[in-house]
Amino acid sequence: MKVEIVESDNKSELDSLINECIQDRDVFDIKLTTTVLHEEKIQYTALILLRL
Known part of the structure; x- marks a missing residue:
């Protein structure tokens, strides 16, 4: 199994990256998370699990 991680502060950009x-x-699976950073900025992260 391999894991790819993509991050963005914009949902549309994250979707394109995924x-x-x-x-x-x-x-195999995709896990999505959001993190609230300083000054109410939000970072979106996707962990993409791939079969080899």
């Missing part, structure tokens, strides 16, 4: 990462790959 789509680029999973294109033509065997995806």
Whole structure:
């Protein structure tokens, strides 16, 4: 198993990054998290679990 991590402060950009990462790959699972940073800034993170 391999893990790819993509992060963004914009949901649309995160969606595009996820789509680029999973294109033509065997995806096992995707975990999404949000983190509130200083000054109410939000960071979106996706952990993409891939089968080798």
